[in-house]
Amino acid sequence: MTFAERLAADAGLIEAHLSAALAGRADQPVTEAMRYAVRGGKRLRGFLVLEGGRMLGVPEDRAIGAAAAVEALHAYSLVHDDLPCMDDDDLRRGQPTVHRKWDEATAVLAGDALQTLAFELLTDPALGAAEVRIALVTGLAKASGIDGMVLGQALDIAAETAGRALTLDEITALQAGKTGALIGFAAEAGAVMAGADPRPLRHYAAALGLAFQIADDILDVTGDEVRTGKRLRKDAGAGKATFVSLLGLEGAKARAAELVAEAEAALAGYGKGAANLIAAARFVIARDN
Amino acid sequence: MTFAERLAADAGLIEAHLSAALAGRADQPVTEAMRYAVRGGKRLRGFLVLEGGRMLGVPEDRAIGAAAAVEALHAYSLVHDDLPCMDDDDLRRGQPTVHRKWDEATAVLAGDALQTLAFELLTDPALGAAEVRIALVTGLAKASGIDGMVLGQALDIAAETAGRALTLDEITALQAGKTGALIGFAAEAGAVMAGADPRPLRHYAAALGLAFQIADDILDVTGDEVRTGKRLRKDAGAGKATFVSLLGLEGAKARAAELVAEAEAALAGYGKGAANLIAAARFVIARDN
Numbered sequence: 001m002t003f004a005e006r007l008a009a010d011a012g013l014i015e016a017h018l019s020a021a022l023a024g025r026a027d028q029p030v031t032e033a034m035r036y037a038v039r040g041g042k043r044l045r046g047f048l049v050l051e052g053g054r055m056l057g058v059p060e061d062r063a064i065g066a067a068a069a070v071e072a073l074h075a076y077s078l079v080h081d082d083l084p085c086m087d088d089d090d091l092r093r094g095q096p097t098v099h100r101k102w103d104e105a106t107a108v109l110a111g112d113a114l115q116t117l118a119f120e121l122l123t124d125p126a127l128g129a130a131e132v133r134i135a136l137v138t139g140l141a142k143a144s145g146i147d148g149m150v151l152g153q154a155l156d157i158a159a160e161t162a163g164r165a166l167t168l169d170e171i172t173a174l175q176a177g178k179t180g181a182l183i184g185f186a187a188e189a190g191a192v193m194a195g196a197d198p199r200p201l202r203h204y205a206a207a208l209g210l211a212f213q214i215a216d217d218i219l220d221v222t223g224d225e226v227r228t229g230k231r232l233r234k235d236a237g238a239g240k241a242t243f244v245s246l247l248g249l250e251g252a253k254a255r256a257a258e259l260v261a262e263a264e265a266a267l268a269g270y271g272k273g274a275a276n277l278i279a280a281a282r283f284v285i286a287r288d289n
Numbered sequence: 290m291t292f293a294e295r296l297a298a299d300a301g302l303i304e305a306h307l308s309a310a311l312a313g314r315a316d317q318p319v320t321e322a323m324r325y326a327v328r329g330g331k332r333l334r335g336f337l338v339l340e341g342g343r344m345l346g347v348p349e350d351r352a353i354g355a356a357a358a359v360e361a362l363h364a365y366s367l368v369h370d371d372l373p374c375m376d377d378d379d380l381r382r383g384q385p386t387v388h389r390k391w392d393e394a395t396a397v398l399a400g401d402a403l404q405t406l407a408f409e410l411l412t413d414p415a416l417g418a419a420e421v422r423i424a425l426v427t428g429l430a431k432a433s434g435i436d437g438m439v440l441g442q443a444l445d446i447a448a449e450t451a452g453r454a455l456t457l458d459e460i461t462a463l464q465a466g467k468t469g470a471l472i473g474f475a476a477e478a479g480a481v482m483a484g485a486d487p488r489p490l491r492h493y494a495a496a497l498g499l500a501f502q503i504a505d506d507i508l509d510v511t512g513d514e515v516r517t518g519k520r521l522r523k524d525a526g527a528g529k530a531t532f533v534s535l536l537g538l539e540g541a542k543a544r545a546a547e548l549v550a551e552a553e554a555a556l557a558g559y560g561k562g563a564a565n566l567i568a569a570a571r572f573v574i575a576r577d578n
Contacts, residue, residue: 028444116433120426137412
């Protein structure tokens with residue numbers, strides 16, 4: 001299976017698992033909003049869980065709950081990020097954002113319940129022994145809370161009122177929290193389930209996560225709003241420092257390519273088994289959405 | 290130790306555990322807002338964890354992580370409930386609400402990170418074997434997500450736009466989610482940690498939770514804003530059905546007393562060991578804040 005086929009197949013598996021997890025819940029607008037919010041997207045984080053697992057011998061029917069959990073957590077963060085008091089976005093994955101389609105209260109609650117769902121999904125016995133599941137809960141909590149994703153979002157808000165553009169180190173730290181921590185958890189989850197050394201996947205994910213964000217900044221400048229399904233050119237309009245404003249467009253592309261090479265090198269020991277993860281790293285900087 | 294002394298002592302233990310859990314985290318307004326949001330309050334849910342545990346032989350230094358987790362989860366729900374798009378409250382526990390003291394974005398993020406913290410606290414090895422901790426994570430997720438607390442909040446929002454007052458059954462279902470589910474988890478947590486039959490504590494908590502909400506509705510009518518530290522007379526102003534509007538003030542008081550008797554009966558098998566939990570049930574309908 002090529003990387004593109006694998007990514008699409010995994011997205012289908014994750015979609016089905018999330019649909020099943022949300023079936024039979026209370027018939028309320030909040031439940032509908034949760035289903036809406038977990039639909040679509042590339043599912044790159046969920047793919048990292050499944051493919052990292054496969055590379056280390058964890059079958060996808062064992063890993064799928066963790067992949068779905070990461071995507072539920074990511075969906076919650078998008079719903080809350082899009083709120084008027086946060087990024088105030090009307091469009092996400094080419095569709096109206098949750099607070100535009102319903103209202104703000106529904107968006108707050110749907111995001112809240114998607115975070116809860118993420119942790120609930122990690123309790124699935126199919127994921128392994130209780131020790132493994134607790135390690136996954138611990139990892140997801142650290143990646144997504146005040147030491148991880150929320151810290152990145154807090155640094156992002158602080159940057160907007162700092163009265164000066166961030167330095168390269170500051171932006172790198174911000175992104176390590178905002179995007180990097182959850183990508184890191186996703187990539188390492190396979191090693192947690194397999195009981196394998198998590199360090200190669202950790203190094204891979206650190207490089208991949210930063211490359212992903214640099215590519216996002218490049219897309220913000222060069223991308224197409226129809227293809228990306230979201231509003232672009234926000235950063236330049238807001239006078240925010242980005243990897244592109246700090247490194248220049250060519251410099252940013254060169255740095256992203258360097259990081260992809262680092263991600264590949266981190267997995268060199270796994271030979272052909274790492275092929276799809278390496279293709280994912282290349283995809284991250286080549287994507288147009 | 291009398292119940293009042295025990296409640297105060299447990300509040301101190303929980304406060305200390307939450308302070309320690311939030312020490313050494315990133316120095317950001319969101320972190321400050323999290324510390325602020327977990328301060329104060331009666332800590333009734335945390336007390337239920339600790340006292341339910343003590344009744345079944347679980348020492349408090351083993352149960353404290355679960356008590357702190359329940360209080361972190363409760364604090365997140367209050368921060369988000371107070372948001373302008375939800376209940377739009379300026380005052381909580383006699384202090385400005387988080388979005389009034391900071392801003393809405395900080396309140397959204399602090400609430401989000403407090404939910405994450407709650408699950409992180411449940412991974413503490415002191416709580417017991419991994420199986421026990423996973424059972425606690427499962428229980429907290431079910432109590433707080435779309436099957437529990439968020440469902441209650443969704444029903445509350447739906448009630449506001451229903452164009453008619455709710456029936457007694459509908460209000461009871463709403464409260465079973467909004468307040469009852471988390472109180473139920475708190476009371477059962479001791480049985481989960483002890484590996485004991487959770488049913489007596491479950492029955493106790495179901496009666497206690499409903500009595501608690503009826504008492505809240507009574508306080509909304511008869512209470513003092515200075516003592517309660519929050520805005521009152523909201524429900525009557527909004528024309529919302531409450532236990533008082535449906536049963537009358539005396540009828541509501543009688544129903545609450547009945548429920549306290551049910552809560553006592555559920556724990557009859559534990560003899561003196563249940564004294565503080567029984568006192569808690571009496572306190573719930575006698576409190577003035």
